[in-house]
Amino acid sequence: MDGTAIADPRPSLMVTNDDGIDAPGLRFLVDLLVAADRYRVLVCAPDSDQSGVGHGITWRRPLSAKRVEIMGATAFAVSGTPADCASLGISGKLFVGTIPDLVISGINIGSNCGYHIVYSGTVAGAREAFLYGVPALAISYNWKEGKSNVHALRLAADACLPLINAVLNELKTKTYPEGSFLNIIVPTDVANHRDASIRMRQLKQENHVVPKEHVRRLDVGLVDRSTYRQKASGRGIGHRAKKSGYCAKDIGVAESTGRLGNRLQERTMCRRIR
Template sequence: MHILLTNDDGIDSPGLRANYDALVKIPGVQVSVIAPDRNWSVSGHNKTMDRPLRVREVKWWGGEGVAFSTDGTPADCVSIASLGFLETPPDLLVSGINTGPNLGDDVTYSGTVAAAMEAHIAGFAAIAVSLDAYSNWHFETASNFIADLVRRFQSGALKLQPDNFWNINVPNLLPEQIKGVTLTRQGRRIYTDELHKRTDPRGSAYYWIGGERPGGIPGEGTDIEAITQGKISITPLMLDLTNYKLLEEMQGWEF
């Protein structure tokens, strides 16, 4: 199995390295790494079409995998790989481990999830994985879970198909503290963004968009509920954003 590993936190992220260290130990797994050279958090599904992309090999990575960084976005990393930069196409993309959760509506902002979206469009399976913490991370909990998932795909215990696309969120707990694994739907995030106006030394105004970290409604069966219960959340995603209920209602409209 050939796994492409990327993220949105950048090539130097400890979450990316934790994922790599866990996956590269699995017999029969080839790990190729193409990650951004800087942080692209909250970048969404952004793809570079207005300038050339630079790619450089990263020397400090050990093991049998190949590691590269690019000045492009997470989606660019996947596009580069799928369009021929790698000699053999990936069977699976693993994006992360992201340093912070990607729950509910976060998937529309997340560069981590955007990389998985790009893999889905390119025609191979994808996992976006995030840890519910911004510091003091227990990466081993998420990396061990992803490695176990890959082993199950290898053995045939779980079926891996090209259109599989999952968003996985892991509580920031030690492995033995995890309360289980559950299949979920997207919850509803609550954002409290604020616009901060400031003045630079030359007297010109500039703005920061900030605010408190988002909350969420822990509805039954949601990814947000699972995390609050100490469970690993697995949400299968798709790119069809059609509002089918509204579409049906609009059939009687006259235009």
């Protein structure tokens, strides 16, 4: 549908979401990626708001994809769910001959952490790409009524750009953790959440119980000036990190059984705010 494949040495990033292709979070992120001039930017997003649809797919009716003009990007609006969009976008059919190097779902208006990831269309867009072997990120902004405004979404996109570049670098050097996708939560007061450091933790959750001995710190190679100690709990490390002023990235990995409730591996990377 995209006409002809374009020979472009830059990495291909595909952006999707669940708020719809006209949502400000997606548009700010796409504008930022285009302005960086370091990526080939592709967009495949729902043509209407699909918030809360989870990992639903369309199968009783055909999907349609309509070309949308977004300066500097190749974009399509799809009559389906975020999972539909991700599946179509990575198929090599919509963007002829191109399979994205990285799928980014967001930026969602509202936090998606802990068990909310089961219901989130934003997370589902990233998960769908992950299930087919394409690296993926979900990005959500912790919107608070009375405190947040649309401009904060632009700041959230700017805050996530270094993380996107870090993932691309790890993919290039083959150091990106296999069998995982990242769920990034940007704090509400993003304007004051600068000069951040990174911590990564990995925990194994079985039947919603997280023994302390299963929690370990992973060295990400960045040194910070503060520490964050996470008490193991079944509530979810992402929720506790966000409450403590972190940008938490919950990485959920479904095993071959597909039953997230029984066995779930979760890695969490936290950006400490100073």
